[in-house]
Amino acid sequence: MQQNSLSAAPLISVSDLSWGTANKTILKSINLELNAGQFIGLLGPNGAGKSSLLRCLYRYLKPQQGAVLLSGQDIWQISADEYAKQVAVVLQESPSQFNLSLFDVVSLGLTPHKRLFSGTSANDKQRIFQAIEQVGLSHHSEQAFDSLSGGEKQRALIARSIVQQPKLLIMDEPTSHLDVKYQIQIMELAKSLDVTVLASFHDLNLAASLCDELIVIDEGRLVCQGKPKAVLTEQLLSDVFGVCAAVSAHPQSSTDKFIPHITYFYGYQTQEHQND
């Protein structure tokens, strides 16, 4: 009976979550659910609270109020090891991996699944090489991680996540330092994995084209959650992001799937001030 109710639970359920510092509440009573198998984009203007919310989800910050459930279990009631088996994280900045090779960094994805001091088996090595191949970095496997380009580093961290075999991959602005080709490539790579992804984006058009669902937050509050077509309206772009824009159909829209495409208008803020 209990197992049935657990398997029916959303992958992530956030209820009444608040977090802040001693003198400021930053996340304000957030409620949301993430269903397994989806690619979900987290949007919001600078300072909206995206990273803070993601940090609460990947167990770096403990909410002051409310709870985060993973498959029906409070994430603070399960061990850090158990949690690490289920949730992988790729952040904006790649921390220095000192002298570790790309292969070594990717092999760290096995750590949550290993007993202390157990070695790397032939099977493990095969998994690591396969993941490196999947992200197109086979020729770099012995290269020092720190010497890889920004895009290569992010692909290596995705390979580490592939090896980790999580249920959920959380990505906090993983492409913000990358050029447009790598931005698209990294996000398409994440989408191609057989895993639920929650990723924060600043490029709203990229989010619109790739995400099954979008979550928008502003000033620490959830504004809305839904399909890109329902979420990315001209009104929302004005109210939340403070921009004047037109939303039309992206040329790759089909009868089954409408992909919103945002065209921004420039210069209107200056004109507004001139009229003041």
Ligand SMILES: Nc1ncnc2c1ncn2[C@@H]1O[C@H](COP(=O)(O)OP(=O)(O)OP(=O)(O)O)[C@@H](O)[C@H]1O
């Ligand atoms: N540890 C902290 N101490 C004090 N203020 C914090 C802390 N962490 C976050 N904040 C503040 O909380 C607000 C939300 O920050 P957060 O980094 O979560 O926003 P964000 O939506 O990810 O922003 P950006 O798009 O600019 O990266 C900001 O005003 C930030 O200064």
